[in-house]
Each structure stands twice: as structure tokens, then as C-alpha cells.
Amino acid sequence: MRRVYMDHAATTGVHPEVLVEMLPYLKENLGNPSSIYSWGREAKAAVEKARARVATLLGAQAAEIVFTSGGTEADNFALFGVARANRKKGNHIITTKIEHHAVLHAAQELEKEGFRVTYLPVDKDGLVRGEDLEQALTPETILVSIMFANNEVGTIEPIGELVKIVKDRNPDIIFHTDAVQAVGIIPIDVREIGVDLLSLSGHKIYGPKGVGALYIRRGTNIKPFVVGGAQERKWRAGTENVPGIVGLGKAAELAGIEMTERAQHLTQLRQALIEGIQEKIDHVRLNGHPTKRLPGNVNFSFEFVEGESLLLNLDLAGIAASSGSACTSGSLEPSHVLIALGVPPEVAHGSLRLTLGRENTQEDVEHVLTVLPEIVAKLRSMSPLVPEGV
Amino acid sequence: MYSEKVMDHFAHPRNVGEIPDADGVGQVGNPTCGDIMRIYLRVKDDRIEDIKFKTFGCGAAIATSSMLTELVKGKTLDEALAVSNRTVAEALGGLPPVKMHCSNLAADALHAAIMDYRGKQVSK
Ligand SMILES: Cc1ncc(COP(=O)(O)O)c(C=O)c1O
Numbered sequence: 281m282r283r284v285y286m287d288h289a290a291t292t293g294v295h296p297e298v299l300v301e302m303l304p305y306l307k308e309n310l311g312n313p314s315s316i317y318s319w320g321r322e323a324k325a326a327v328e329k330a331r332a333r334v335a336t337l338l339g340a341q342a343a344e345i346v347f348t349s350g351g352t353e354a355d356n357f358a359l360f361g362v363a364r365a366n367r368k369k370g371n372h373i374i375t376t377k378i379e380h381h382a383v384l385h386a387a388q389e390l391e392k393e394g395f396r397v398t399y400l401p402v403d404k405d406g407l408v409r410g411e412d413l414e415q416a417l418t419p420e421t422i423l424v425s426i427m428f429a430n431n432e433v434g435t436i437e438p439i440g441e442l443v444k445i446v447k448d449r450n451p452d453i454i455f456h457t458d459a460v461q462a463v464g465i466i467p468i469d470v471r472e473i474g475v476d477l478l479s480l481s482g483h484k485i486y487g488p489k490g491v492g493a494l495y496i497r498r499g500t501n502i503k504p505f506v507v508g509g510a511q512e513r514k515w516r517a518g519t520e521n522v523p524g525i526v527g528l529g530k531a532a533e534l535a536g537i538e539m540t541e542r543a544q545h546l547t548q549l550r551q552a553l554i555e556g557i558q559e560k561i562d563h564v565r566l567n568g569h570p571t572k573r574l575p576g577n578v579n580f581s582f583e584f585v586e587g588e589s590l591l592l593n594l595d596l597a598g599i600a601a602s603s604g605s606a607c608t609s610g611s612l613e614p615s616h617v618l619i620a621l622g623v624p625p626e627v628a629h630g631s632l633r634l635t636l637g638r639e640n641t642q643e644d645v646e647h648v649l650t651v652l653p654e655i656v657a658k659l660r661s662m663s664p665l666v667p668e669g670v
Numbered sequence: 671m672y673s674e675k676v677m678d679h680f681a682h683p684r685n686v687g688e689i690p691d692a693d694g695v696g697q698v699g700n701p702t703c704g705d706i707m708r709i710y711l712r713v714k715d716d717r718i719e720d721i722k723f724k725t726f727g728c729g730a731a732i733a734t735s736s737m738l739t740e741l742v743k744g745k746t747l748d749e750a751l752a753v754s755n756r757t758v759a760e761a762l763g764g765l766p767p768v769k770m771h772c773s774n775l776a777a778d779a780l781h782a783a784i785m786d787y788r789g790k791q792v793s794k
Pocket residue numbers: 289290349350351352353355380382427429430431458460461481482483490491492
């Protein structure tokens with residue numbers, strides 16, 4: 281059976297060139313970067329090379345990159361680290377309703393610790409409105425955290441403009457962006473957009489799982505989150521995940537080199553999928569912004585059908601995708617992102633996210649366009665929600 | 671995550687469809703929570719002569735609907751009423767704990783359909 285992986289926003293496979301660079305650090309290069317002998321020095325050099333590569337991708341200085349265990353830790357580091365360091369200045373934090381849980385749940389924890397958090401709404405396409413941000417700012421605001429691109433619907437936020445709104449009001453307010461879905465996929469220059477903190481993760485860009493980084497603009501008032509040893513110049517304790525960091529570095533380098541080419545390929549496949557689905561299936565709704573969206577993201581709601589049963593049928597046909605339905609989340613609530621976009625709950629339950637990657641082909645797209653309409657038709661034939669005549 | 675039996679009923683659901691002029695119809699759930707089941711009954715001599723379902727819902731919801739129809743087809747109404755959500759889940763070889771909510775609808779929909787039928791009998 282033909283197998284088609286279209287869940288690259290969930291995770292990607294390690295690029296062969298990334299694996300080649302990682303392998304020595306899983307085998308003979310066993311040193312701890314903190315050790316002074318040659319093994320240690322070699323490991324240290326490898327970590328620093330990776331740091332420089334990540335910095336180059338972002339237009340940052342190497343000293344501004346701190347490696348973490350992934351995107352989640354980078355997000356937690358940003359929120360808890362800034363909140364704790366700036367508590368005396370104010371107790372107000374602004375974020376959005378469409379953040380990843382790595383940010384949302386951290387914000388909710390901070391609420392329990394006495395911080396006041398504003399969750400900005402978004403428009404029907406998932407964009408944060410500058411006016412809403414402007415109105416939410418108070419003299420007590422210490423941190424704004426807005427994601428660069430949304431993981432479910434792919435909408436790309438106007439981060440540069442939003443940073444300007446915040447900094448024009450008060451340059452001391454710290455701006456964090458969760459760019460896990462955007463780094464290495466679309467161009468990001470931290471100097472140009474002016475963010476103070478930025479989270480990224482290895483496994484969304486053909487690097488390994490369990491490694492990420494937080495960009496910390498020099499001079500940003502933040503406290504460490506993971507404490508212990510003196511690694512990462514005391515910014516993040518714990519023996520470095522050397523093979524992971526090396527892999528992230530290589531993945532970042534390749535992403536920089538191949539970005540334009542990859543984005544063109546993905547955009548072409550994305551448009552073929554979007555147009556094909558709209559042409560072949562009625563009663564569908566494209567979720568997210570039509571053009572300001574990640575090159576590999578396709579997110580549709582299919583009315584009258586439920587997302588998990590779509591996913592299971594696609595899986596039976598060898599296709600991997602994801603959904604914002606409640607029944608895939610283990611709760612009774614459909615995706616908080618789709619709800620924030622104003623999608624009615626019953627339509628949100630019928631959402632399907634297909635996220636493309638570098639190894640996907642036009643044939644993969646055609647395969648999905650053959651299989652998907654049959655599955656939707658089958659599920660609709662057994663749905664009590666289908667009105668007469670559809 | 672699902673047992674083989676669940677996947678079998680999900681991939682090849684039994685008794686899907688509608689019964690025109692059914693003797694009893696029951697529907698439970700709502701679209702907001704993500705699962706809706708509707709059961710159609712044809713009753714003869716107090717027995718379920720035919721049963722069909724339509725379900726909007728996840729794998730567990732579809733599989734339990736299908737399993738339920740198999741379990742009660744040919745049974746008397748009282749025997750059918752004795753079939754609980756748990757009976758259905760057990761007949762499927764169990765369901766993941768997070769899916770109990772979805773599976774709790776099937777027997778409820780059947781009971782609603784039987785009540786609908788009995789209500790109509792009384793008013794006749
Ligand atoms: C937007 C966003 N933030 C954070 C994360 C968490 O990253 P990680 O899986 O590396 O912890 C993800 C990945 O699922 C994501 O998509």
C-alpha cells in the first residue's frame with residue numbers, strides 16, 4: 281500500500297545529512313562538553329559550531345542562543361523566566377487565544393501565581409489585530425508572547441508590526457514569539473523584527489526530537505528556568521544533548537540553504553491540495569488565512585463529518601494527518617484554535633490538517649485527492665447531520 | 671489504541687442507513703460535543719425486526735453504533751432494553767478510557783428509539 285506522510289507540523293524525519301553529522305556523537309565522540317580533556321573539548325566545539333549555525337539562520341549572535349530540550353521548554357523558559365525576573369515591574373502578561381499549549385499552560389500557571397494574563401482574540405483568519413494588542417497594553421505589562429505562525433491553521437502573524445506597537449509604547453516590555461513552526465521554513469531575522477525572545481525546535485525542521493533553543497536578545501531581563509550545573513553559560517543547566525544539538529545545528533544550516541527551494545515546492549503542493557479539495561468536495565471550509573499561511577499547511581473543515589473518523593479512514597488508506605476534533609484530543613472540546621477563529625464547534629470537530637514536507641510529491645497530493653473525497657462521501661452517507669439534498 | 675474488533679466495526683460498519691417510515695427513532699448527543707447517534711427501528715410482534723443507524727462521531731462512536739445494532743437485532747424490546755452501554759463496550763473487547771463518553775451514546779440512542787416506538791403505540 282502507498283503510504284503518505286502529511287503530518288510534518290507534528291514532526292519531521294531527520295534529514296540524511298543531519299544524521300551523518302549526529303552519528304559520531306552517538307558513537308565515538310562521547311565527551312561531556314564540560315570536561316577539559318580532548319573528548320570534552322571536541323564535544324564543546326561541536327556544540328559551539330551548532331550554536332553559530334542556529335544564530336546565522338536567525339540573524340542573531342551565537343551568544344544569544346541557548347539550547348533547550350525542545351520548543352516546549354523554550355516557551356516555558358521564556359514565560360516563567362521573564363515573569364519571575366520582572367515581577368517587581370508589573371504583573372500583566374499578554375498572549376493570544378491561539379498559542380500552543382506550551383505557552384497557554386505556562387500562562388495559566390502564572391495566573392495561579394498571581395499574574396494577570398490577557399488572551400488576545402484573533403480574526404476569522406487567525407490574525408492578531410494591532411488595535412487589540414494596543415488596547416491590551418497597560419503600565420503593568422511586562423511580557424507579550426505571540427506566536428510567529430500557528431501550528432494548526434498555519435496563519436503567519438505580523439510579528440514585526442506587533443513588536444513595533446509594543447516597543448513604541450514601552451521599550452522595556454519584553455516580546456517573545458513561539459516560532460517553532462516558522463523557523464527554517466520562512467525567513468526570520470530577529471534584528472529586523474525586533475523580538476527579544478524566540479523559541480524554536482529541532483524536530484519540525486528535519487532535525488532530531490528533544491532539542492530546541494531559545495534566542496535571548498543580549499540584555500533581556502530573564503531568569504534561568506532549568507537550574508543546576510553551569511552549562512550554557514548558566515542559562516540552562518544540564519549536560520548538553522550533544523548529538524541533538526549537533527543535529528539541530530545541521531538542520532538549521534540546511535534549512536537556511538534550502539529555504540527558498542523548499543518553500544516553493546511546498547507552496548505548489550499546498551495550492552494543488554487546497555484547490556483539489558475545493559473542487560472535489562462540497563461543504564468544505566479552508567481554515568486559516570488564504571495567503572498569509574505556512575507553505576506546507578492545509579487545514580479544512582468538512583461539514584457533517586467528524587475528524588477522528590476521517591483520520592482513522594485516512595490511516596487505513598496509508599495517509600497520516602491530524603485533526604482538531606475533540607475526540608482526538610482526549611477532551612470534549614474541539615481545538616481551541618478553531619474556536620478562536622469563530623469556527624462553530626460542530627464544524628471544528630470535522631477539521632483535517634494536512635502538513636506537507638520536503639519529501640512529499642505531486643503523486644502524494646494526487647493520492648490524497650483520490651482517497652479523501654471517497655472517505656468524506658462514505659462518512660457523510662452515515663452522518664445524521666447531512667441535510668436533505670446534500 | 672483501538673482493538674481489532676473496534677476497527678473491524680469502524681471500517682465495515684453493520685446496519686448503516688435509515689429505515690423509511692421507521693416504527694421508532696431515537697437520537698442522542700449533540701454536535702457541540704462531537705458525537706451524535708440516531709437509531710431507526712422496525713418492530714414486529716414486540717421484536718426488533720430491523721435496525722439501522724446513522725452516526726456523526728469518532729471511531730468509538732461508529733463502532734459502538736454498529737456493534738449495538740448487531741447485538742439487538744432480532745431481540746424482543748425488553749431484551750434490547752437490557753443491553754447497556756457497558757455490554758456494547760465489552761462486546762467490542764473494551765474501549766480506551768477516554769472514549770467511554772463516545773461509547774455511552776449507543777445504548778442511550780436505542781433506548782430512546784424504543785421509547786419513541788412505545789409512545790407511538792400508546793397514542794394509537
Ligand atoms: C507552535 C508550537 N510551539 C511549541 C511546540 C512544542 O515543541 P516541542 O515538541 O519541541 O516541545 C510545538 C510542537 O508541537 C509547536 O507547534
